[in-house]
Amino acid sequence: MKLKDVWKKKEVTLSFEAFPPKKDSDFASVASAVEKIAQLKPDFMSVTYGAGGGTSAYTGKIAQIVQAQGVTALAHLTCVSSDRDRIHHELDALCQAGIENILALRGDYPEGYDPSAPRDYRYARDLVEEIRAYGGFSIGGACYPEGHVECPSQREDLRHLKEKVDCGVDFLVTQMFFDNSALYSFLYRAQQVGITVPVLAGIMPVTNAAQMTRILSLSGTTLPNRFRMILDKFRERPDAMKQAGIVYAAEQMVDLVANGVRGVHVYTMNKPDVAAGIAENLSKVLGRT
Ligand code: FAD
Numbered sequence: 403m404k405l406k407d408v409w410k411k412k413e414v415t416l417s418f419e420a421f422p423p424k425k426d427s428d429f430a431s432v433a434s435a436v437e438k439i440a441q442l443k444p445d446f447m448s449v450t451y452g453a454g455g456g457t458s459a460y461t462g463k464i465a466q467i468v469q470a471q472g473v474t475a476l477a478h479l480t481c482v483s484s485d486r487d488r489i490h491h492e493l494d495a496l497c498q499a500g501i502e503n504i505l506a507l508r509g510d511y512p513e514g515y516d517p518s519a520p521r522d523y524r525y526a527r528d529l530v531e532e533i534r535a536y537g538g539f540s541i542g543g544a545c546y547p548e549g550h551v552e553c554p555s556q557r558e559d560l561r562h563l564k565e566k567v568d569c570g571v572d573f574l575v576t577q578m579f580f581d582n583s584a585l586y587s588f589l590y591r592a593q594q595v596g597i598t599v600p601v602l603a604g605i606m607p608v609t610n611a612a613q614m615t616r617i618l619s620l621s622g623t624t625l626p627n628r629f630r631m632i633l634d635k636f637r638e639r640p641d642a643m644k645q646a647g648i649v650y651a652a653e654q655m656v657d658l659v660a661n662g663v664r665g666v667h668v669y670t671m672n673k674p675d676v677a678a679g680i681a682e683n684l685s686k687v688l689g690r691t
Contacts, residue, residue, distance in 0.1 A: 422460035480509030
């Protein structure tokens with residue numbers, strides 16, 4: 403199913419993100435985790451592409467595993483180190499695998515990358531245009547409630563976002579955030595510049611305090627003091643940290659749904675128990691039982 407049609411029928415969606423294995427030997431365990439998450443019957447599941455130093459070769463395969471469970475897959479695709487032939491090869495493969503939805507991303511620059519060198523694609527919007535011209539896909543894009551780390555101002559970032567949406571983006575997924583007021587302020591500003599596509603709130607249930615410190619330093623996401631206290635209190639107790647992270651994320655989501663967001667997209671980090679904890683907390687709120 404094309405995701406652009408989902409919000410014509412549904413007021414709010416619940417979706418999960420998975421990431422592919424980095425090496426062959428991890429394939430079976432990732433596939434099993436993804437199957438378990440898909441069995442919770444989210445509205446769709448996204449599968450990252452080459453993120454975290456991993457290979458991009460398995461994105462399509464994991465997306466097929468999602469769809470084999472009867473759940474719509476959203477395959478991520480990045481363009482930063484790709485040329486047109488490579489992108490067309492990926493689009494052909496996704497098409498043949500029956501994947502109809504792509505999250506079109508620029509991707510992070512690898513070490514030693516010269517962004518000013520001439521290439522087929524510079525920004526995600528170039529990839530959006532390519533996919534739109536290829537045809538047959540519903541296209542999503544990324545957005546940043548607190549601004550993208552490289553952009554000097556949120557105003558400029560929003561202007562670029564509007565240009566990207568106008569190139570043919572059907573929906574947006576946000577980077578994680580821990581303070582809902584950051585999203586509400588962003589949604590207001592997005593509306594002011596004429597962005598009308600559904601914006602899905604990206605929520606990360608933090609289950610490991612050390613990993614969080616690393617992610618935050620890369621993304622520029624701010625931590626409210628309330629959440630900082632939770633990290634400080636439970637960082638040495640993994641079980642308590644996991645439960646507190648799920649509860650914090652669930653509370654965030656209840657508030658988001660009450661305030662009319664079109665969807666929550668949960669960064670489940672391939673952890674079926676975390677996805678199940680979220681689904682259990684939210685199913686009644688979302689009218690899913
Ligand atoms: P863009 O939309 O191209 O924006 C990048 C920067 O360029 C911004 O600062 C923007 O303001 C600026 N910009 C845009 N257009 C112009 C212009 N015309 N002139 C000047 N500046 C401009 N990475 C992966 O490698 N794999 C993944 O699977 C992945 N999944 C992600 C999923 C989500 C929901 C999110 C939020 C991020 C994901 N990322 C992933 C990370 C993403 O690749 C990085 O955040 C990357 O730095 C930016 O990607 P983008 O698509 O937002 O880029």
